[in-house]
Amino acid sequence: MAGKYLGQRLKRNEDPRLLTGQALFVDDVQLPGMLHAAFLRSDYAHAWIKSIDPSAARQHPGVVAVYTAADLGKIWKPGPLNVPPPSGIPGVVFNQRTQVPMAKDKVRHQGEAVAVVIAESRYIAEDAAAEIVVDYEPLEAVIDLEKALGEGSPLLYEDLGTNLASFVHQENGSYAEAAARADLIVKTHIVMERGTAAALENRGYVASWDNKSQSLTMWATTQGPIALRNGLATILGLSEHQIRVIAPFVGGGFGPKILLYQPEEIVVSWASLQLGRPVKWIEDRQENFGDTSQERRQIHEAEMALTRDGKILGVKDVFIHDTGAYNSYALTIPLNTQTHTTGPYKVANYLTEYRVVFTNRILVTPLRGAGRTYGTFVMERLMDKAAKRLGMDRTEIRRMNMIQPDEFPYKTGIVGQDFAKNVLDSGNYPAALDKAKEMIGYEAFLKEEQPRLRAEGKHVGLGISFFTEGSGVGPYEGARITVEASGKVNLSTGVGTQGQGHFTSFAQVAAEQLGVDPKNIFVTTGDTEAFHWGAGTFASRGATVAGSAVNAAALLVRQKILKMASKILEAPEEELELADGMVRVADIPSRCISLAELAVKANPSRGAVEPGTEPGLEATAYFGPPYGATAYGCCAMIVEVDPDTFNARIQRLVMAHDCGTVLNPMILEGQIHGGVGLGLGNSFFEKLEMDDNGQLQNASFMDYLIPRASDLPPIEIAHLHTPSPLNPLGIKGVGEAGAIPIPPAFVQAVEDALPEYNLEISEAPLSPNRLFQIVQAAKQA
Amino acid sequence: MKPAPFDYYAPASVDEALDILSEKGYDIKVLAGGQSLVPSMNFRLAQPPALLDLNNIPDLAYIKPAPDGGVVIGAMTRDSDVEHNPMVAERFPVILQAMPFIAHPQIRNRGTFGGAIAHADPAGHLPAVTLALNARYHIRSKNGDRWVGCDEFFLGPFTTAMEPDELLVEVEIPALPARTGTSYHQMARQAGAQALVGVAAVVTLDPGERVAAARIALLSVGETPVLAGRAAASLAGKLLTPETIEAAAEAAATVDTDPGGDIHCSPEYRRHLIRVLVAKSLEEAGERARGKRG
Incomplete structure (x- = not known):
């Protein structure tokens, strides 16, 4: 169903900014007084932590703070599940063990954070991190999947008594019955590996707690900014409206950036609250191999x-x-x-x-x-x-x-x-x-x-x-569309964007309904201050779910436009068309009004209005499949x-x-x-x-x-x-x-x-x- | 991935550089193109207390003809300058054949000819190529200078015959005799990736098309670039036939080398690559040597 804009092979609105280095990524955020975090990470895959001595690092010139799990107080606890185990399947075993902000007592993989240094520069922070002394008691590592389930395997979680995290059995029909009457049965033993996402941009966060406004701003490479805001509010004991999460341009998501409650998200934002100064952490590639989730x-x-x-x-x-x-x-x-x-x-x-x-x-x-x-x-x-x-x-x-x-x-x-x-x-x-x-x-x-x-x-x-x-x-996404008095259109949605072209494809969806050039539609994604309901970008759902919400919001705005214009142009709505930023009577193009003029009229500044009037050519809509x-x-x-x-x-x-x-x-x-x-x-x-x-x-x-x-x-x-x-x-x-x-x-x-x-x-x-x-x-x- | 703290020296002349080297010795690392050293510092695998940056010494970058028909290449000459030099192309095409396999163009724009040799990476292309070409290396210190032949220069992984106060200043490659053909082959998993095996072959034929001399150098097969002496010796005085080439390749894979394995390459696969790449290189070098006759 290609339309005037929808389905067209348009160049991306965002590309000039990206290609000329004008787009904001998390590491571009520079704030006065900003500190830098470096994490000390375990070299061992499996070890008891006997002790951590950060005293030398704390004395290092330029170091502002060193924190370990013990310093985190009530903040330290296993994070909530991102996704629950499935309901509706009988006999599911699910042994929940979620990530912790920093390892306490035991490290369970190479690269797990055991301490963080906050310093005046990343260089100083890394130098000081190298001075933290951790006494480990190494344990045999559990690597082989089949051996991990065998008798006598070392255990990641002693209290669990097994390395089995889950068991799920589903059957439709009866395979045994099918096999019994088969002419041929072919069998195979498959081993398949995947790897790291290798996004061009690694993870990164800048957290800035402002004491005067009592609010936290967090720039994050997240695929789920709203969920991150909500999660941080719970963990940090703040109101959701005290936190603004901005996922600016992000250099590739691919999945690992939808994971919430990652240790660095929590530690960096908490540290900013403690210190009253902005704190930045940018993951380097070496860290990424050991601290960002993979598929294997x-x-x-x-x-x-x-x-x-x-x-x-x-x-x-x-x-x-x-x-x-x-x-x-x-x-x-x-x-x-x-x-x-x-x-x-x-x-x-x-x-x-x-x-x-x-x-x-x-x-x-x-x-x-x-x-x-x-x-x-x-x-x-x-x-x-x-x-x-x-x-x-x-x-x-x-x-x-x-x-x-x-x-x-x-x-x-x-x-x-x-x-x-x-x-x-x-x-x-x-x-x-x-x-x-x-x-x-x-x-x-x-x-x-x-x-x-x-x-x-x-x-x-x-x-x-x-x-x-x-x-x-599902579950759902939403969008808000506003036609401004300038004639330009503002479109906000809750999903984050990591290179999928949302600034263009969402604009095309709205443009088709509103008759506005997609270049005149300004799309905001991933800023909780611009839109604060939604789930995020994952499971190939941006276009389908958020795109459908954009379409629904654009339809509502279109209806508002038609209703108003019908009165002003004294023509029935069915005879009106939207094109080139104008509403026209289809057969009489000279009888027209621009969306800009309509937007001015839709926002009365003096005098009485009809009961039930909503200002603005604006609508918010949601879609859930x-x-x-x-x-x-x-x-x-x-x-x-x-x-x-x-x-x-x-x-x-x-x-x-x-x-x-x-x-x-x-x-x-x-x-x-x-x-x-x-x-x-x-x-x-x-x-x-x-x-x-x-x-x-x-x-x-x-x-x-x-x-x-x-x-x-x-x-x-x-x-x-x-x-x-x-x-x-x-x-x-x-x-x-x-x-x-x-x-x-x-x-x-x-x-x-x-x-x-x-x-x-x-x-x-x-x-x-x-x-x-x-x-x-x-x-x- | 930030380097540990280090002191930094950027002398403007070789003499000044040699003074600093003589004073600091073991506590300073020479920075040439930085394409290997800087990443290893960022990984904190290398934590030199100080760096001696040669990039402010223009005198070390040159390509000159040697009187005998060879070339002399200053240690700080960028790989890409060697790659695009017509004299090098004419006299030593094997250098050009190897150049595209050295990482990527951006890296060759910074990486230096001498830096690669002094770094002595057993997987490096230029140590093996200069070994096949029977090069010698000019080394200076505050107390004088000396020339070291390629057969004595590479002692181990990232280890050379140079003393801590010595600096590699130039590389001399002798002229190739008439009826000499060269060839370079390698196997890497992708463009710019480290070679699993590389082979540089230099073959000189006599007027009767028998092998008068051969030098076969391999990379990524041991702790240093390896000269396949037995393989070369097996060809002496013989015509290059599928049989003699196969025997030489077999000697290279089983006598001259005892390759180890890594995550990309088992010892068996590496031996297999040595066989096929040595054979391919000898065949091609032989063809080129014959092509130059008369």
Whole structure:
């Protein structure tokens, strides 16, 4: 439903500021008298803290304060859960252990904060932190997920008596019954790792307590400024209106910045209150590897029961999930895995069960893809294996098991991250499969090009995989829109923004209703003083939920405009049109009034008004979906493997993608490009290498490899448009799309490029080294 | 990631620099391009009490022809200046072949030719390339100067034959004989990433196309850049055939080196890379040597 503005390929309003260095990021905040914090972090993954001696650091010139857990008083306690465990699933085990502001008695991961130095400069603070003496009694680290659950494993929480954080079992239909009548059962053991978000901007906070106004201003790299304000008010014992949280421009969120009650948020704001001076903490990259949440390993034992003609009868998936030292974000990731494993396929009998394990590593919380990536990998690997065993074309077995366009809404029967049984709202999955095949030239590649390349000694393979992306979950978001007397429009919403283009896409939504150039719509996101209701930017929900709220508010303002203009222009509302910042009588363009003039009239300054008059061309509206909309797509790629070095390179990548109504195709493509980059990282580059003692071996970008521009292939995208019935604009989310289907397509393409070894790859990420080892093993087998 | 406190000296001449070095010795670290030292200081892995910054000494940046047809490169010459120098390109194409693999252009704009050699990173490209080219290094101290050949210069990881009061001032690369071909190959996981293995090969053929001399230097395979002497010796007087090349590659992977593993590269994979990259380099160097005949 492209309109004059909505759906147009507009350049982003915010880019001139960003590209010329004029945009405000947290580290740009400079305040008179500002102090700097540096945290002393544990080198040990698991140790008792026998004592901490900060006396030398306190004497260090330029140091204002040194605090440990013992100094925090009543502030020190495990933080609240960000998300509760799911209701509606019988037998759920959830052992709650949330992050603490600084470690007391015990450290549970390398990088956990044990003390903070507040000083006149960051240099001084770091020098003094090095002078704090901590006496540790090291303990054996819990790193291996399977050993962690075994007899005699050391325990993170002695009082719990186990490292089991959670257990969840769900079943729709009966897998046992399906397996009993199956012609074929394929089984696989999958180990999949993800990694760190590697946002361009690390976390950072500036907290400024003003004694005279008795108010705290906090600039924060958060994805959830309103939730942060509310949380800080509770923790610090302030009223919510005493705290203003500003999430200015943020250089990438990807999930870890939605996590609330992070130790530094609490300590930095509390320190400002104690000292009556602004305090800044900017996370450095080395810290980020040890103190910002990650997404890591799942180990799956999965099987699929099929008929001999390839119809899926059932799927069983039992997996282990690493939550790290805490589970503050409860079960969102493994729930997403459970609801996304079956993806676009009809699986009448589905058993899914997992255990979540505490380990001596930084906590795990959603990272772009958020559990969907593992589930998609498992299912697509099972599909490939089944296709091979049955001698079927890999795309045909997928097609014949897909949910058909007339079968929506489709109930999977499995409870997901919004605690309701998952429903896929709409789509045309076979069309996306066809489109991706057409774009990559599926038949021609396999029949002609691949044999030709093979004859030239080139090892080139094709990979294709399908995915769904549950998105746009509740609860709600809101927006307020005001037409000013200048004719310009103010738009405020509660979500934070981390590069998604909200300053443009939200403006396009409002512009479509108000007939105003999006350049004249000034969008404010992430400032609790501008808008103070909402949840935040996560789960690919900004466009869907906040965008729908913007649309609703714009409609209300439009109604106000039409009502007023109808009186002034003496024409019925139906005959009026809004365009170019004017209201016009459709057939008589000279009979018109500008929105600016209307805005003046809407704010009477003298005299009486009609009873019930609300001033201003302004409205506030909220939107909450009944459940999340599910986007989907099909990715295909051509990968060349160097048979000498085992380096692999994606030569081409296509994505047929459907997220319903598109607000701005260029922004949408940018989202997919970025997601593909992360997906490629999860396929071939990114792995957090942890030794048995819990020491991260690659805590820098020298050794932790993220895909760079030179690693990314050309990406071709086709948009399909199946509007979601769950919101008036028909939007679905896209933020995580690119990150989900890349690993299964990549490993399938690698197998296809090296047919002589008949590889069966059941892990991601690969690396040249790992691929060499896999090929060596296959040679020997 | 802020460095620990340090004193800072920025002399304007080599003599002044040598005075400071002679006084401070072990307590001062030379700052050239800073592309390795500064990050390690920011990680606080290196905490030198003082820095001796050579960036105010213009006399140390030059590329000059040597009388015999070689070149002399001043220690503070930026990598990118070497990379774009026509004389270096003509006389020592292997240097150009290696240059694009040194991190990224921005880093080569700051990083220096001498700094990379004095840093003696076993994974560094320029130590291995100058080793293959049989370079020698000019070292000065307050008390005089000396030349050290590349075969004696690299003693261990980040350790050279230089004394604490000594400064590397220039590198001399001797002319290559006629019928000499060179080649450079490496494997890194992505552009600009550290090489898992790199190979610089310099092969001289006699008029009958038999190997008259060969120098094969490897990086990232041991504690220093490694000269694959047995591999080279195995080729002496022989034609470069698939068989002799394979035997040389095997010797490089099994006799000349005993590679270890790291998170990116198991010992077996590293050995495999040595085999394929040495073979590829020898083949290409041989072709180039033949191409220069007559």
